[in-house]
Amino acid sequence: MQNFKLQDKFHRVLWKNRLISNWLLNDHIDGLWYVSWDDPEKFWIIEGFFKSLKFSSENVKDQYDFYNQITDSDCKNQIKQLIQQSKECPEEFFQKTLIFENQLGEKVPMETQVCAIVTIGFIFKFKLQEEEGVSRYKKLESKVAEFEKLEGVYNETNEIYLEV
Numbered sequence: 001m002q003n004f005k006l007q008d009k010f011h012r013v014l015w016k017n018r019l020i021s022n023w024l025l026n027d028h029i030d031g032l033w034y035v036s037w038d039d040p041e042k043f044w045i046i047e048g049f050f051k052s053l054k055f056s057s058e059n060v061k062d063q064y065d066f067y068n069q070i071t072d073s074d075c076k077n078q079i080k081q082l083i084q085q086s087k088e089c090p091e092e093f094f095q096k097t098l099i100f101e102n103q104l105g106e107k108v109p110m111e112t113q114v115c116a117i118v119t120i121g122f123i124f125k126f127k128l129q130e131e132e133g134v135s136r137y138k139k140l141e142s143k144v145a146e147f148e149k150l151e152g153v154y155n156e157t158n159e160i161y162l163e164v
Contacts, residue, residue, distance in 0.1 A: 006044040006121070010034035013117055020115060023093070024125060030110065031126035037119055040083050043067070052110070052128060053102040070100045082124075086116035097129065 013034075014021050024032070031049025036042040041064065047057045053070060060066045071079070075098050085094050094114045102108050109129040116122050 006034050006036060006042060009121060010044060010123070013120060013123075017117070020117070020123065023115060024123070028127065029125050030128045033122075033124040033126075035083065035122040035124065037087075037117075037121045040080070040122075049126060052126065053100055053108060055103045070102070072099075072101070075099055079124075082112070082114045083122055086114050086122055090116035090118045098126075 014024070029048070030052040032046040033049065034044045043063065045060075045063050045066070050057045050060055050066075055066070078096055078098055082094050082096060086092075096112050097109050098112045100108050100110060110126045111129055113125045114122055115125070
């Protein structure tokens, strides 16, 4: 279940605060959460985060259930610590590597930054750790090489067919 109220709040924050917009847009991100200031169990997760963990947003019916599925107790405690630190020092950005579990059951490290908007909410910005990104790139590169081989076989077969 998506929290449209929090999604609207998030969009208003971006609209009003150029610093936060710049912080979000200054680098590639693999996901984003907007968390309520008063109740951290209420949050909105942007679709890109699902995709980063190999989930489809259509398969995520309830975002809180999804959160429980991808986080273990250690990760949950680290998220609570980040929220607490951000509440205590809202002028600072806090960063930590969090480990999530993707749909395939693999552990996925993500660089996490948190920004507090006093009395309104928290924005979590996620980026796959570099080795994960490189790994994805190499997998894609090998798939391209496989397709190029298949294309060569296809071309050879066509040439043989035309000769017959």
